[in-house]
Amino acid sequence: ALGRGPSISKLVVLFAVSSGGLVAYADSRLDNGVEIPQGPPKKKVVVLGTGWAGTSFLKNLDTSLYDVQVVSPRNYFAFTPLLPSVTCGTVEARSIVEPIRNIVKKKDGQVKFWEAECFKIDPANKKVLCRSNIGTNLDGNGEFAVEYDYLVVALGAKSNTFNTPGVEENCHFLKEIEDAQKIRRSVMDCFERACLPNLSDEEREKNLHFVVVGGGPTGVEFAAELHDYVSEDLAKLYPNVKDLVKISVIEAGEHILTMFDKRITKFAEDKFQRDGINVKTNFKVVKVSNKAITMTNPSTGEVSVPYGMAVWSTGIGTRPVMMDLMKEVGQAGRRVLGTDEWLRVLGTNNVYALGDCATISQRKVMEDVSAIFKVADKDNSGTLTVKEIKEVLDDICVRYPQVELYLKTKQMTDFSYLLKDSTGNVNEDSIELNIEEFKKALANVDSQVKNLPATAQVAAQQGEYLARCFNRMKQCEEKPEGPRRIREPGRHRFRPFRYRHLGQFAPLGGEQTAAQLPGDWISIGHSTQWLWYSVYASKQVSWRTRMLVVSDWTRRFIFGRDSSCI
Numbered sequence: 103a104l105g106r107g108p109s110i111s112k113l114v115v116l117f118a119v120s121s122g123g124l125v126a127y128a129d130s131r132l133d134n135g136v137e138i139p140q141g142p143p144k145k146k147v148v149v150l151g152t153g154w155a156g157t158s159f160l161k162n163l164d165t166s167l168y169d170v171q172v173v174s175p176r177n178y179f180a181f182t183p184l185l186p187s188v189t190c191g192t193v194e195a196r197s198i199v200e201p202i203r204n205i206v207k208k209k210d211g212q213v214k215f216w217e218a219e220c221f222k223i224d225p226a227n228k229k230v231l232c233r234s235n236i237g238t239n240l241d242g243n244g245e246f247a248v249e250y251d252y253l254v255v256a257l258g259a260k261s262n263t264f265n266t267p268g269v270e271e272n273c274h275f276l277k278e279i280e281d282a283q284k285i286r287r288s289v290m291d292c293f294e295r296a297c298l299p300n301l302s303d304e305e306r307e308k309n310l311h312f313v314v315v316g317g318g319p320t321g322v323e324f325a326a327e328l329h330d331y332v333s334e335d336l337a338k339l340y341p342n343v344k345d346l347v348k349i350s351v352i353e354a355g356e357h358i359l360t361m362f363d364k365r366i367t368k369f370a371e372d373k374f375q376r377d378g379i380n381v382k383t384n385f386k387v388v389k390v391s392n393k394a395i396t397m398t399n400p401s402t403g404e405v406s407v408p409y410g411m412a413v414w415s416t417g418i419g420t421r422p423v424m425m426d427l428m429k430e431v432g433q434a435g436r437r438v439l440g441t442d443e444w445l446r447v448l449g450t451n452n453v454y455a456l457g458d459c460a461t462i463s464q465r466k467v468m469e470d471v472s473a474i475f476k477v478a479d480k481d482n483s484g485t486l487t488v489k490e491i492k493e494v495l496d497d498i499c500v501r502y503p504q505v506e507l508y509l510k511t512k513q514m515t516d517f518s519y520l521l522k523d524s525t526g527n528v529n530e531d532s533i534e535l536n537i538e539e540f541k542k543a544l545a546n547v548d549s550q551v552k553n554l555p556a557t558a559q560v561a562a563q564q565g566e567y568l569a570r571c572f573n574r575m576k577q578c579e580e581k582p583e584g585p586r587r588i589r590e591p592g593r594h595r596f597r598p599f600r601y602r603h604l605g606q607f608a609p610l611g612g613e614q615t616a617a618q619l620p621g622d623w624i625s626i627g628h629s630t631q632w633l634w635y636s637v638y639a640s641k642q643v644s645w646r647t648r649m650l651v652v653s654d655w656t657r658r659f660i661f662g663r664d665s666s667c668i
């Protein structure tokens with residue numbers, strides 16, 4: 103009669119779980135009288151963040167190998183490149199998000215997700231402190247700690263205001279889904295307000311002045327989307343005020359889209375001029391009040407312009423929790439958390455950081471290079487033989503592919519640059535090593551390679567790379583002679599992270615997009631817009647969001663955008 107009831111072992115397990123016991127640590131347990139041997143407990147991997155880097159890591163990780171826990175204040179992944187489209191209802195917010203639980207349920211092994219914000223990383227005690235953002239728990243504070251063996255920090259970045267007064271209070275940002283939804287409502291509010299009776303023309307104009315601060319890809323794309331929305335949809339719905347609408351892009355530099363090829367920058371500036379979008383370059387915003395934006399320019403001095411809605415998009419800054427971590431690991435002086443080429447946070451053994459929240463540190467490269475030179479110079483004479491120098495450079499190139507690339511582009515692969523002595527002759531037996539020159543060359547590499555762009559592409563590739571390292575970690579430990587391992591003692595087990603640039607798009611409105619593809623191949627126009635549609639549809643994380651996004655685009659083609667203020 104008791105045959106279908108829970109076995110004693112299951113009751114024991116249930117008790118252990120309900121009393122907070124760590125079942126995973128049990129070496130063996132009894133099931134129907136048979137002892138089942140258990141392996142050693144799985145290592146605990148804690149992932150902070152469910153953005154591009156965190157999600158890519160999770161999707162590629164073999165979760166059966168680890169006890170995986172994920173902490174993020176949002177329980178979904180958002181496809182950020184389509185956020186500007188959400189601001190005008192070209193696609194709906196829900197079409198570009200995928201619940202993180204949908205993603206992890208397809209994985210082998212259990213992945214635990216905690217919807218909470220990490221407010222402190224404690225590398226000394228290998229734990230992170232978190233706070234639930236969905237109300238407090240029964241204890242009243244909603245705080246808890248999560249312990250880890252490996253920590254993967256993928257917290258992204260925050261919008262950077264450069265401490266400009268009034269920005270936080272009066273401007274919109276475009277970073278999260280909620281930001282895009284707020285902008286969408288705010289645009290409609292501006293139009294409805296401008297239509298109210300008893301308003302002077304001046305007040306209507308002020309309400310319909312949309313200002314975008316920052317001429318980078320996000321600001322430009324938003325301005326283009328807004329222009330399309332106004333000209334294709336709102337002009338028909340608000341005929342009385344349509345001629346009062348003004349869109350301004352304010353940029354501190356000399357041009358917009360400076361990270362793109364000059365041809366794209368020129369095309370974008372010309373197109374915006376034709377569309378009537380007012381691009382103000384060389385203007386630096388110094389203050390924002392609830393009525394006006396104040397900016398300075400070397401020739402005009404300080405000017406204030408009234409506005410209805412402002413979007414601040416001038417780049418990214420470090421989150422407070424990351425600043426705190428930087429202090430903990432001895433990186434207090436840095437602007438962004440530094441990692442080595444294997445994405446491990448400098449000053450830690452088991453904390454990895456990827457995506458917008460970290461950058462690969464050139465200082466570490468330089469330290470490594472100095473160490474390699476030191477080891478090679480066995481008799482401490484400051485001179486190396488040609489053979490030794492070649493070995494040193496081979497070693498550096500294996501560790502730092504960008505150095506190899508640099509040497510190749512400078513046509514220094516024959517090392518003649520380093521092999522010449524002070525008289526200009528090549529000394530085959532013993533030469534004075536030009537370490538300083540070589541360091542200068544590396545510093546040059548630093549400026550080109552170090553600061554990888556803060557893009558989804560980099561974050562996703564880093565997530566995938568790190569997951570592959572984690573998947574092979576055990577195999578490497580068991581079979582140190584394995585083919586993927588760099589064998590000699592003292593070296594790292596995995597090849598360093600190598601970024602593959604796949605190109606970038608700049609949608610400019612009016613069904614025209616500019617693309618800068620690998621090999622500096624430039625493509626601009628309507629056909630590139632179709633390439634953009636195909637790439638962005640294919641890059642969606644699930645078939646569900648792919649269908650939703652494509653159906654939103656189709657709906658917009660047929661019916662236009664929805665202008666309700668909800």
Ligand code: FAD
Pocket residue numbers: 150151152153154155156173174175176182183184185186218219220221256257258259276277278320421423456457458459556557558559560561
């Ligand atoms: P994010 O994707 O920002 O993820 C950070 C994660 O950390 C989030 O899940 C967040 O909720 C979580 N988090 C934050 N604080 C905490 C905390 N305290 N505790 C726990 N979790 C936390 N890149 C491109 O390559 N192409 C594009 O076209 C493009 N367009 C863009 C358009 C817009 C409007 C924006 C804003 C960005 C765009 N980017 C684009 C850049 C790209 O989105 C970022 O580079 C990318 O999101 C970085 O990924 P990440 O995982 O580092 O950070």
